[in-house]
Amino acid sequence: MARPRRPLLTRDRIIDTALTLVDAEGLAAVSTRRLATELGVQGPSLYNHVRTKDDLIDAVVDAVLGEVDIAMFEGLSAEDRDWRSALRDWARSYRTAMAAHPHIVPALASGPGHRPNALRMADAVFGGLVAAGWPRREATTVGTTMRYFLTGASLGSFAAGFPSDVAVYADAYPHLNEAHLLAERQQRIDRDAFEVGLESLLDGLEIRYRLLADAG
Amino acid sequence: MARPRRPLLTRDRIIDTALTLVDAEGLAAVSTRRLATELGVQGPSLYNHVRTKDDLIDAVVDAVLGEVDIAMFEGLSAEDRDWRSALRDWARSYRTAMAAHPHIVPALASGPGHRPNALRMADAVFGGLVAAGWPRREATTVGTTMRYFLTGASLGSFAAGFPSDVAVYADAYPHLNEAHLLAERQQRIDRDAFEVGLESLLDGLEIRYRLLADAG
DNA sequence: GTCTATATAGCGATAGAC
DNA sequence: GTCTATCGCTATATAGAC
Numbered sequence: 229m230a231r232p233r234r235p236l237l238t239r240d241r242i243i244d245t246a247l248t249l250v251d252a253e254g255l256a257a258v259s260t261r262r263l264a265t266e267l268g269v270q271g272p273s274l275y276n277h278v279r280t281k282d283d284l285i286d287a288v289v290d291a292v293l294g295e296v297d298i299a300m301f302e303g304l305s306a307e308d309r310d311w312r313s314a315l316r317d318w319a320r321s322y323r324t325a326m327a328a329h330p331h332i333v334p335a336l337a338s339g340p341g342h343r344p345n346a347l348r349m350a351d352a353v354f355g356g357l358v359a360a361g362w363p364r365r366e367a368t369t370v371g372t373t374m375r376y377f378l379t380g381a382s383l384g385s386f387a388a389g390f391p392s393d394v395a396v397y398a399d400a401y402p403h404l405n406e407a408h409l410l411a412e413r414q415q416r417i418d419r420d421a422f423e424v425g426l427e428s429l430l431d432g433l434e435i436r437y438r439l440l441a442d443a444g
Numbered sequence: 445m446a447r448p449r450r451p452l453l454t455r456d457r458i459i460d461t462a463l464t465l466v467d468a469e470g471l472a473a474v475s476t477r478r479l480a481t482e483l484g485v486q487g488p489s490l491y492n493h494v495r496t497k498d499d500l501i502d503a504v505v506d507a508v509l510g511e512v513d514i515a516m517f518e519g520l521s522a523e524d525r526d527w528r529s530a531l532r533d534w535a536r537s538y539r540t541a542m543a544a545h546p547h548i549v550p551a552l553a554s555g556p557g558h559r560p561n562a563l564r565m566a567d568a569v570f571g572g573l574v575a576a577g578w579p580r581r582e583a584t585t586v587g588t589t590m591r592y593f594l595t596g597a598s599l600g601s602f603a604a605g606f607p608s609d610v611a612v613y614a615d616a617y618p619h620l621n622e623a624h625l626l627a628e629r630q631q632r633i634d635r636d637a638f639e640v641g642l643e644s645l646l647d648g649l650e651i652r653y654r655l656l657a658d659a660g
Numbered sequence: 661g662t663c664t665a666t667a668t669a670g671c672g673a674t675a676g677a678c
Numbered sequence: 679g680t681c682t683a684t685c686g687c688t689a690t691a692t693a694g695a696c
Contacts, residue, residue, distance in 0.1 A: 232680070235680090259672085261670080261672095269680070270680070272673075272680080272682085273680050275672090275674085276680075280673085281671095281673090334555075337599045337603050338603065339603050339604035368633060369633065369636045370637075372600065372637035373638075373640055375596070376637060376638070377593050377596055378596065379595075379596035379599055379600060380593055380594065380597070380599070383553050383595055383596070384588065384595060387554065387555050388555035417585065417588055418588070421585050421589045421592060422589075422592070424585050424589055425589030425592055425645070428645055428647075428651070428652060429641065429644055430648070431644075431647065431648035431651050432644025432646070432647035432648040433644050435647050436640070436647075452662085452663080475687085475688065475689080476689065477687090477688080486665080487690090488664075488665085488691085489662075489663050489664075492662055492663075493662095496689080496690080661696105664693100664694085665692100665694085665695095666691105666694100667690105667691085667692085668690090669688100669690095670688080670689090671687075671688065671689095672685105672686100672688100673685085673686095673687105674683105674684085674685080675683090675685100676681100676682090677680105677681080677683100678679105678680090678681075678682105
């Protein structure tokens with residue numbers, strides 16, 4: 229085949245298909261050849277739309293980050309200073325997005341890369357905190373702290389995929405019920421640790437917020 | 445060469461050399477052939493001591509985790525209930541260990557794997573918290589929460605290696621001073637976010653601790 | 661039972677034809 | 679913009695020397 233009239237591939241279609249493949253079979257299943265097959269083209273064709281494979285994975289991660297809701301930060305202002313609820317809602321939305329794509333989570337770890345949605349998110353958080361009364365420099369610190377917690381919680385909870393995926397255990401594990409219970413227990417621990425950690429962190433940040441307000 | 449009288453390789457020597465190589469040239473530099481060359485043997489020889497490459501990387505990560513100090517948890521008891529200082533010291537030791545091996549940090553993300561030192565650490569934290577008066581179930585939650593924060597902070601700060609490694613910038617970047625300043629600024633933000641987040645989290649956990657003490 | 665030698669299948673990526 | 683062909687590389691399996 230030579231050059232088609234209309235492109236067979238677009239960057240978006242590649243990213244979409246890659247995410248579907250990651251969700252279905254894990255990160256390791258994404259090779260350029262396999263992905264190309266899935267798209268009905270030959271492997272090297274991808275390189276007309278994507279610089280490297282790392283670039284592609286970066287884009288897939290960014291697509292998942294794009295699913296995180298950040299609208300709650302726009303409502304914050306001198307009148308509505310409930311930054312605490314905003315951070316809480318954001319954190320839960322973040323976790324929900326990662327839970328929907330557990331197999332991509334390890335790729336979160338590979339440096340910041342060039343991720344537009346990550347920047348949009350950082351900007352929204354920073355802007356919201358400043359609008360709610362945090363000093364600019366402190367807002368950067370708080371946003372970074374929250375990012376630490378959210379990244380760590382996502383990796384700690386979902387990096388290995390879902391162990392509750394019973395189909396995986398069914399073949400390898402004879403004591404299916406037991407494995408299933410262990411997985412459920414682990415999920416309860418993760419959910420508790422997330423909620424307790426989040427609320428504790430917010431409690432601690434509120435102490436700091438008041439301290440700064442009294443001093444300033 | 446045939447079988448030598450004394451083994452040329454041991455699992456520990458392989459892991460040590462792999463860590464040295466990771467520190468010097470990054471994770472990507474570790475291939476079985478390269479590592480074998482470094483050890484003075486042929487590539488496939490490694491597989492007598494290591495199951496797969498993933499198994500090896502897992503062991504290297506565990507070796508780094510072994511550098512984290514956990515002795516502070518042994519001192520905790522019904523008399524000395526300063527769990528807060530223990531968690532703080534542990535957290536700083538954890539961060540120091542990761543800062544010493546920034547290139548291995550992304551490998552933290554690949555699921556728990558089989559890491560004896562990770563288990564030893566979890567056990568020490570849990571035991572210390574219980575000794576200091578935390579209910580057992582809460583101790584699990586708190587330990588997990590702390591792990592989230594520490595993992596996230598390590599990845600957020602060191603996952604891309606140290607951008608302040610001036611030698612890297614020297615070739616690629618003409619405005620060396622500027623890059624250097626940006627890197628220093630990023631490091632200050634990371635240090636601030638770590639300390640503020642840690643102290644805020646501890647503040648929040650103390651509120652919870654008192655709440656539980658009053659209720660129980 | 662530890663190492664070497666050889667071999668395989670698959671990888672990311674490039675060059676050049678159309 | 680997609681193709682074919684191909685390069686150098688990888689992890690890893692297997693067979694056999696000692």
